[in-house]
Amino acid sequence: QQPVQSPQAVILREGEDAVINCSSSKALYSVHWYRQKHGEAPVFLMILLKGGEQKGHEKISASFNEKKQQSSLYLTASQLSYSGTYFCGSMGGGADGLTFGKGTHLIIQP
Amino acid sequence: DAGVIQSPRHEVTEMGQEVTLRCKPISGHNSLFWYRQTMMRGLELLIYFNNNVPIDDSGMPEDRFSAKMPNASFSTLKIQPSEPRDSAVYFCASRTAGRNTEAFFGQGTRLTVV
Numbered sequence: 001q002q003p004v005q006s007p008q009a010v011i012l013r014e015g016e017d018a019v020i021n022c023s024s025s026k027a028l029y030s031v032h033w034y035r036q037k038h039g040e041a042p043v044f045l046m047i048l049l050k051g052g053e054q055k056g057h058e059k060i061s062a063s064f065n066e067k068k069q070q071s072s073l074y075l076t077a078s079q080l081s082y083s084g085t086y087f088c089g090s091m092g093g094g095a096d097g098l099t100f101g102k103g104t105h106l107i108i109q110p
Numbered sequence: 111d112a113g114v115i116q117s118p119r120h121e122v123t124e125m126g127q128e129v130t131l132r133c134k135p136i137s138g139h140n141s142l143f144w145y146r147q148t149m150m151r152g153l154e155l156l157i158y159f160n161n162n163v164p165i166d167d168s169g170m171p172e173d174r175f176s177a178k179m180p181n182a183s184f185s186t187l188k189i190q191p192s193e194p195r196d197s198a199v200y201f202c203a204s205r206t207a208g209r210n211t212e213a214f215f216g217q218g219t220r221l222t223v224v
Binding site for chain 2: 002030032040041042043044047049053055087089096097098099100101102103
């Protein structure tokens, strides 16, 4: 089952903050965040693991609520380069594959 | 390493023809994923392999789709026969096993079926 992302789209002015949410109906082992620029491949941003471990981009922060099966990505003081589509990916335990939500389109205006 | 390599980058074919997409994962990676991306459905997981073995193909839309991984450095996704609704960007991604390992994506194959 695909994770569910919200909002579907966000338009910000440069310097403003944004939060992108991700939730799953199944138990999560890890949450992965990726960003995709138009015409390019998705690029890794961050992994959050059950138990609190994180790995990822220095300038991006995220949270993972294991009990609620939810994660949020926090983009602060947004820059023009942050524009793109953000995908939340989930993996359950065992041999689960990496399944993505439908994405959140982020547009940063000068 | 050159990253995940997909070929061709673009493919235009006529309805009913067989299409084969190719992927070379990063050396040392033992998990490989095939995704299809469309505006309507987003990034769909079609199938994934661990150590060259297909683990879950429940995302493969129809029997017209098949995937193989004959060795650790090569995988194919075949559509036979192709239909216009198969038009999409197909991505291959690979990763190593482990708790905190990310997936690396290839540049994708843009498939157009006319």
